[in-house]
Amino acid sequence: MDKKDVVVIGGGTAGFLSAQAAAQHGGNVIIVEKEKVGGICPNWGCIPMCFMDHSVDVLNSLKQAKRNGIDTGELKIDYARLMEEKDRVVKGVVDGMEARLQATSVQVVIGTAKLVSPNEVEITHHDGKVEKVRADKIIVASGSTSRRYDVPGAYGTGVITTRELLSLKKLPESLVIIGRSVTALELATVWSSLGSEVNLVTRKPELLPGEDEEIARYIKQVLIENGVHIYTGDIESIDDGNEGKSITISGNGKKQVVEAQLAVFALGQQPNVEGLGLEKVGVALDNGRIRTNEKMETSIEGIFSAGDATGEMMLASIAMVQGMAAGTNAMGGKAIVDYRVVPRSIRTVPPISAVGMTENEAREKGLNIKVGKFPFEQNPRARIIGEPRGFVKIITEAGSGKILGVHMIGPQAPELIHEAAAVMRMNGTVRDIASTVHGHPSLHETIQRAAQIMLM
Known part of the structure; x- marks a missing residue:
């Protein structure tokens, strides 16, 4: 052996x-x-x-x-x-x-x-x-x-996951994306931008559970503006249809049928x-x-x-x-994993990033908080590159200014979030961000301006 x-x-x-x-x-x-x-x-x-x-x-x-x-x-x-x-x-x-x-x-x-x-x-x-x-x-x-729902037709022909979608060699004419997860929204934004007709089916109307509600509402509106059709309800079955797959949805006392070339489960892992x-x-x-x-x-x-x-x-x-x-x-080491500060990103269009608590999480904990926001449309660099959508949101402890969470949707959010994460990791405060000189014009100034507003 x-x-x-x-x-x-x-x-x-x-x-x-x-x-x-x-x-x-x-x-x-x-x-x-x-x-x-x-x-x-x-x-x-x-x-x-x-x-x-x-x-x-x-x-x-x-x-x-x-x-x-x-x-x-x-x-x-x-x-x-x-x-x-x-x-x-x-x-x-x-x-x-x-x-x-x-x-x-x-x-x-x-x-x-x-x-x-x-x-x-x-x-x-x-x-x-x-x-x-x-x-x-x-x-x-x-x-x-x-994950897939346990419904009739869940494993039938033309019912796929992200893995299979990313392996297709031809752009699907239409998709039904099932889920309200990070992956579901990434798929919806990307494939609708590439030209597929996209339908999103969710069991609950709120998207991105666990993320900041303002961000979730914002990206939902972006999806709608991009032509994504959003349906809410429970999936009863997935059958063969005229266009490929026919998904029967029940909710609010009525049934709906959504058809598309492919059905894609995006419920998470x-x-x-x-x-x-x-x-x-x-x-x-x-x-x-x-x-x-x-x-x-x-x-x-x-x-x-x-x-x-x-x-x-x-x-x-x-x-x-x-x-x-x-x-x-x-091998005998003593490494420890620290989960206190973990930045996360969602590759939607525009992208989303966050670190720390959401506003609701902080309030549910009974914390006395302050919230500061600044829109990308008032950032010169965002205007220059033609991406003025979105905003930065900072949540702090009211007295100390300790940063509890930072959430953003907008250009290069997955890169920008690490400034906030580094400050939080060092137990910094909103004043540390506000008083640090930022290059001009730069997208990073949006974080600084959100911090400065909180000190006014």
Whole structure:
């Protein structure tokens, strides 16, 4: 029986960084991945979605160029070429990850794995070969899978998830996107901008649960202005229709039927915890996710977990820090994951970013707060680049000025949010942002102006 210092189950973002960290601390590491190194993020998630979002930005920039007197000719979208370039970008990212694993002498196996004991893993290779490997430490980074409603037709032909949508070589004429999640809104904004007719079906009228309500209302209005049709109700069934798929919705005492070429489930992710032997060795689960401590160790000493399998926020950025901590600690380190300041972004058009509490969360905690806002339409740089939509919102503790949360929708929000995150990480106050000299004209001034307004 082969012997390793660390066996990593799952080669996604968390598994990759777990293996890297363990190897860099001197470990003899094997990583078992069932499909492709990199998992969801680079192959079917954040990297291709960011590419699609960027492509829409390029399209909008070309439209702005015409307004600026620059004749770019007739704008056409060659969707097949667009997807070819997306695949090239994805391949470059994944090739880089594989090269780094090779450089650190991490053994990569394509196959599946399950725990046999706290120190033993059974690996089934893609060719059917089965072997058992002993390990001093095991890291479960098994990722997640897309959720679907349990309704008739949910797994029928033409009913897909983000993964399949990002793999299409032809632009769909029409889509029904099911969900009100981050992914649902990203898909709706991007594909409507590319020319698909988009319908959004949600069980509740409020979009983006957990995010700031003002931001959610704003992006909902943007979707409507972009021609996205929004329906609210419970899905009864998904059937074949004249255009492709026919979705029956019930709500407010009436039924509606929405038809489109494809139906896309975008309800978010659920942890992959089945078939891993977790129950056999006693690893504790909490509502379908692997329970870990701040060092990413599970209820069984020597078994760690990281990434979506833990159910913690399910962000690639969180998977990264969790993976590094798990790999480091598997080799005797003392790394701790700190979740206090975690910026998050939504690749809509315009994009959304946030860090910390929402206004409602702060009020529900009974905190005495102040709220400051500043619109991008009053920022000269936003005017110059032709992207004046959106605003920055800051929530602070009324007396101390301590920043509790920052939320924004507007140009380059995923880049701008890190200024707020850094100040919060350093326990800074709104005065620290307001009094820091910002370049002019710059989008960052929108954050500064929101802070300055709070001090008036």
